[in-house]
Amino acid sequence: MELEDVLEEYRYHCLAKGFTEKTMRNKRQELTQMKTYLMEKRAIRDIESVTVHDMRAYIRQKQIAGLQPQSIVAMIKLISAFFNWCVSEEYLIENPMNKVEKPKVPKKVLKGFTPEDVNKMINSFTYKNYIEARNKALIAMLADCGLRAMEIRGLLSKNVKETTILINGKGNKERTVFISPVLKKILIRYERIKNQFIKEKNINSDRYFLTYLGTELSHVALYNVIKEAGYRADIEGKRISPHTFRHFYAVQTLSEGQMDVYSLSRILGHSDIATTQRYLTSMTDTQLLEKAISSSPLMNYGRGNALM
Known part of the structure; x- marks a missing residue:
């Protein structure tokens, strides 16, 4: 199954689920970046060809670009949701994000209002x-x-x-x-x-x-x-x-x-x-x-x- 086709189907799935405009914008932006990386840097066209090694490489290039750990974790969660859907729709047997390590997020205590x-x-x-x-x-x-x-x-x-x-x-x-x-x-x-x-x-x-x-x-x-x-x-x-x-x-x-x-x-x-x-x-x-x-x-x- 072509990666582009699966992503398009997933987009309509999310719209049908009633996600907010902000959530849809975040999903569209991140998944588009992932698709571009997989197609241009890893020469991947089919969803079945995506491996844990490809996704680790994608996360690594985000870290090199300076993305903060908290943003990396949020991104991993969003991408994992897509691949979990692919598994539920039987486009994949296993989620390639399952073995991608999440960076540790430093705990920051918010100084709140009194x-x-x-x-x-x-x-x-x-x-x-x-x-x-x-x-x-x-x-x-x-x-x-x-x-x-x-x-x-x-x-x-x-x-x-x-x-x-x-x-x-x-x-x-x-x-x-x-x-x-x-x-x-x-x-x-x-x-x-x-x-x-x-x-x-x-x-x-x-x-x-x-x-x-x-x-x-x-x-x-x-x-x-x-x-x-x-x-x-x-x-x-x-x-x-x-x-x-x-x-x-x-x-x-x-x-x-x-x-x-x-x-x-x-x-x-x-x-x-x-x-x-x-x-x-x-x-x-x-x-x-x-x-x-x-x-x-x-x-x-x-x-x-x-x-x-």
Whole structure:
């Protein structure tokens, strides 16, 4: 079977599975590079001719080009998914990536936001106009609900209820997150200003957060809002991004003992609990100490009983 034909079939398979535009773009880019390498450097035209030696050589040339270990691991995962599909469709007997070694990824502890950082960022915006109110509500929702960038950008007005928000998450999987009273107070004022803004501009959109023109926020626009919040709050030495707010939500929820890791995994929309558990590695010693004390059997027993 020709390599090009199999790749084209796989592309339509992924489209039928409902992968996001970003995921499809990443798959298309990486698999196109792999195809070019196999055809031009290894003279391979048929999928059956691909061996573990070819794939090791491909990974090696990526490393020589300076690709970081974390990116190499992500690339291997993406390519492996393609070859696993080839095995399931009986185009191959075995996945040639099975014996390709993954590079070790250095563990980096993300220096996250503190509650004071987040409070300053939320309060750096006012209610004086629609954009200010929108930015305040957007930052507050990121911090209080742990949403992904794509989830908050695509959030529909009809899905923001009285106490819950219905999220259309990664892989088109729906889940529910909850609105705290503090966030609700901000959203009520935002919605009041938004309704007036929509009326004056004669806007008809189903998105909860809008641009000045009444359209959905772009990826760049969302990042600009967050960067502005970090700038106004004078946050330094930390990554100012949507994921850092998601990280903040996870770490605060775990460190305060408000939720177990299994429940948090569902709230965050993780398909694998191991992804959620990685947030535990970024908790500070102080947070871990406080968590240990609050969950201590003897401390909890001692609250209702005198211990000698």
